[in-house]
Amino acid sequence: MIAFKWLGRGAIAPFTGVRWPADGRWVTAPAGAPEGSGVHACRLAQLAWWVGEELWRVELDGRIVERETEVEAERGRLLEPITAWNPAAFAQACVARTIAFASEVPTPEMADYVAMVTVVDAPTASFVSAVAAAAARGTQKAFAEERALQSQWLARALDLREA
Amino acid sequence: MSSAAVDQGELELVASLRQGDEAAFVALVQKCHPSMVRVARVFVTSQAVAEEVAQESWLAVLEGIAGFEGRSSVRSWIFSIVANRARTRAQREGRSAPFSSFEEQEDEAAVDPDRFNPPGHRWAGHWCAPPERWADEQLLLQETLQLTKKAMETLPPAQRQVIELRDVEGCSAEEVCEALGVSDGNQRVLLHRARSRVRAILEPHLRRTA
Amino acid sequence: MSERVPDQPTCREVVELITDYLEARLPLEARTRLEQHLVFCDWCRVYLEQIRQTIRVAGAVSEESFSPEKREELVRLFRDWKGKK
Numbered sequence A: 001m002i003a004f005k006w007l008g009r010g011a012i013a014p015f016t017g018v019r020w021p022a023d024g025r026w027v028t029a030p031a032g033a034p035e036g037s038g039v040h041a042c043r044l045a046q047l048a049w050w051v052g053e054e055l056w057r058v059e060l061d062g063r064i065v066e067r068e069t070e071v072e073a074e075r076g077r078l079l080e081p082i083t084a085w086n087p088a089a090f091a092q093a094c095v096a097r098t099i100a101f102a103s104e105v106p107t108p109e110m111a112d113y114v115a116m117v118t119v120v121d122a123p124t125a126s127f128v129s130a131v132a133a134a135a136a137r138g139t140q141k142a143f144a145e146e147r148a149l150q151s152q153w154l155a156r157a158l159d160l161r162e163a
Numbered sequence B: 001m002s003s004a005a006v007d008q009g010e011l012e013l014v015a016s017l018r019q020g021d022e023a024a025f026v027a028l029v030q031k032c033h034p035s036m037v038r039v040a041r042v043f044v045t046s047q048a049v050a051e052e053v054a055q056e057s058w059l060a061v062l063e064g065i066a067g068f069e070g071r072s073s074v075r076s077w078i079f080s081i082v083a084n085r086a087r088t089r090a091q092r093e094g095r096s097a098p099f100s101s102f103e104e105q106e107d108e109a110a111v112d113p114d115r116f117n118p119p120g121h122r123w124a125g126h127w128c129a130p131p132e133r134w135a136d137e138q139l140l141l142q143e144t145l146q147l148t149k150k151a152m153e154t155l156p157p158a159q160r161q162v163i164e165l166r167d168v169e170g171c172s173a174e175e176v177c178e179a180l181g182v183s184d185g186n187q188r189v190l191l192h193r194a195r196s197r198v199r200a201i202l203e204p205h206l207r208r209t210a
Numbered sequence C: 001m002s003e004r005v006p007d008q009p010t011c012r013e014v015v016e017l018i019t020d021y022l023e024a025r026l027p028l029e030a031r032t033r034l035e036q037h038l039v040f041c042d043w044c045r046v047y048l049e050q051i052r053q054t055i056r057v058a059g060a061v062s063e064e065s066f067s068p069e070k071r072e073e074l075v076r077l078f079r080d081w082k083g084k085k
Helices: A044-050 A087-104 A108-117 A122-137 A141-157 B008-018 B022-041 B047-067 B074-092 B142-153 B157-168 B173-180 B184-206 C011-022 C028-040 C042-060 C068-084
Strands: A002-007 A039-041 A054-066 A071-081
Touching: A002 A039, A002 A044, A002 A071, A039 A054, A044 A141, A044 C028, A087 A108, A087 A122, A087 A141, A108 A122, A122 A141, A122 C028, B008 B022, B008 B047, B008 B074, B022 B047, B022 B074, B022 B157, B022 C068, B047 B074, B047 C068, B074 B173, B142 B157, B142 B184, B142 C042, B157 B173, B157 B184, B157 C042, B173 B184, B184 C011, B184 C042, C011 C028, C011 C042, C028 C042
Parallel strands: none
Antiparallel strands: A002 A054, A039 A071, A054 A071
């Protein structure tokens, strides 16, 4: 399966600090490890949940489990970096969305979200604008829906394909 | 870090030891004795007593070695012996609370609640006094090591025992549960609290990054 | 904010879950939510790293070297035991 993976600078896994081999070698999760310990990646619809410094196109293999915000596989390897990834442009799109929500629902709370989203980095802008969506709509599910829209934006802006 | 998995080298040591091989005994002693003293030390009142307990434990190890079945690692088995002897010795010396009570009653916050925004705040529960990155170079300094040692000495006994066995000695969770006779959940709560406290003690000293 | 999205953990909740996370004992859903928080929260990433650093420093705490006298005492103990077997 082709999927996408967010990593820290230098292809470093963000939570463990482990470096992913840039030469495309397969990385296999340890056998018998607990559920959730495999190789994690995103389908296009899940991109916005895991925004990081680098975005890579990856190949997954072995047993693959698809979950709400990620996929997990036994094996994975990096294929190519998505060099078109532009965090500032994405953050700006999140700012625009937040401003739009605030003009629909002009409350002090929404003003706080606008103030914040304009000064933070891309991953935080994604989070704040999704919270703003939930506040504007008054539903928790608007948070996840906004993330889905952000994912679509990313897929389009970066011209990503899953096939 | 060791795990409960049996180590082939250890099994060979055990086999040789059963045959009365003195070199095997010496090898095992060099491997385990300082840790045994540390383990005993968290139960008993003094270094000297901890030494005695560790020494007596070797006799128990020798006497029990014929019956050791290898279901746990040798280290884990040895640590259980030490922990039991140390606990008995502590009780005999009239330590007030029996160390078998590992139920930590009160809630203990990992971080001072004042460091987070209070309820009602827009970002309630998020850091308002966030932690600052520590430079790795500072961690390697003697002062940091000494501070860490001192910090562990200030811990409540049950927390100290767990962090000593898990993080200082590198025992697995299973080994610790076996050595201390506690459940995995208990062990994890104690470990959580111990690590949180030690981090908090280190923090003001490590705050300035290089 | 946490009232708007109650299933997203706050930093305060994250620091309490950190040991379960490192021990791989968080249920999958909670683990995923915690990691989603770490994506944007630099401060909690620093905290997580500090706990890891605390573990490393604890691991470096080592005993004074093992004296030859101590070694001899234990060897004597061994020979006594062997003699009595």
